[in-house]
């Protein structure tokens with residue numbers, strides 16, 4: 001060979017049949033008990049041989065290559081090359097080409113970091129979510145947001161832990177202008193004016209019965225009465241400085257009602273991220289621990305549904321998400337969310353293909369805790385497994401991802 005243009009990957013293997021011309025080759029191996037007996041050979045017409053020219057050129061030759069031909073392990077079977085026009089592995093053969101052809105790139109600017117706050121000074125670790133704490137709203141919260149921003153995460157959503165004595169059956173605390181959520185939002189916007197602050201709209205953190213809506217004595221979740229308070233909650237959050245109001249309650253008609261309430265108060269620039277396809281999921285368990293917001297047991301006098309199946313979607317349903325999406329879009333949502341994320345990638349894709357609105361996905365507490373537990377047990381490599389989960393959510397169609405891994409993942413992305 002005359003110092004050719006081979007790269008490491010392009011060296012032909014040193015096996016005899018490569019020295020034959022291709023037409024001879026197919027004859028030689030016709031009917032041989034190896035290779036692709038059931039696939040028609042490509043037409044001879046498109047086969048070419050390319051003999052190396054032996055004529056010395058009147059130019060400097062490339063210096064002899066130092067690259068050596070790779071060796072197959074001894075004992076490798078000697079087989080004819082498969083007759084394949086298309087070999088997808090050519091587009092994966094080096095880190096450079098893999099990077100060149102990568103379809104999805106994670107960036108911290110797409111992450112929203114969910115933050116639990118409480119009304120004290122200490123950070124209180126959440127047992128079922130290792131690595132996450134209820135943060136003191138004046139202390140740990142500000143510190144954590146500063147850390148998030150340094151890593152490139154500039155969007156957060158606030159979840160307040162309401163003390164039991166402020167909870168009522170009708171959850172009025174949710175629109176207290178001096179409530180914990182409102183104070184936290186205001187402090188964040190004062191400290192970091194360009195931080196994008198999302199809020200949660202639902203009654204469960206404020207409701208003695210632990211439901212997103214008011215519970216009637218026969219166990220029915222009262223829709224329109226709940227929406228009336230959700231509007232007050234949304235407006236109080238906007239007054240505190242919130243950028244994006246996120247109703248997570250799944251009541252009918254709440255997006256339109258909140259849009260109207262915000263506009264009536266002059267908050268036409270405050271956006272709505274609707275939890276459009278929020279499923280009645282077992283993966284919210286650790287979150288409800290963190291906020292002590294799980295449905296409470298009922299009694300003979302007052303029945304309380306033990307789960308949220310009356311308003312959150314049935315995990316078995318796909319088409320229903322399109323109905324919810326059509327309504328939310330018509331009612332004025334700016335962003336549509338799917339929740340949970342990892343087990344609902346088909347729903348993310350369905351929404352993505354059915355709208356021109358941005359799509360967000362919530363990698364919820366249970367998804368976080370599973371990955372944490374698997375990593376802590378040594379079953380998973382945490383960084384690799386987490387980044388794979390996040391790239392999958394984005395690949396499925398999520399423009400934004402709410403994730404408790406936001407800050408860690410942003411730091412990992414800086415390392416790569």
Ligand code: PBG
Pocket residue numbers: 200201202204212248249283284285286287288308363364365366
């Ligand atoms: C409350 C709310 C929940 C979550 C976000 N907002 C819990 C629920 O619906 O019971 C869950 C988030 C998580 O699990 O990380 N409306």
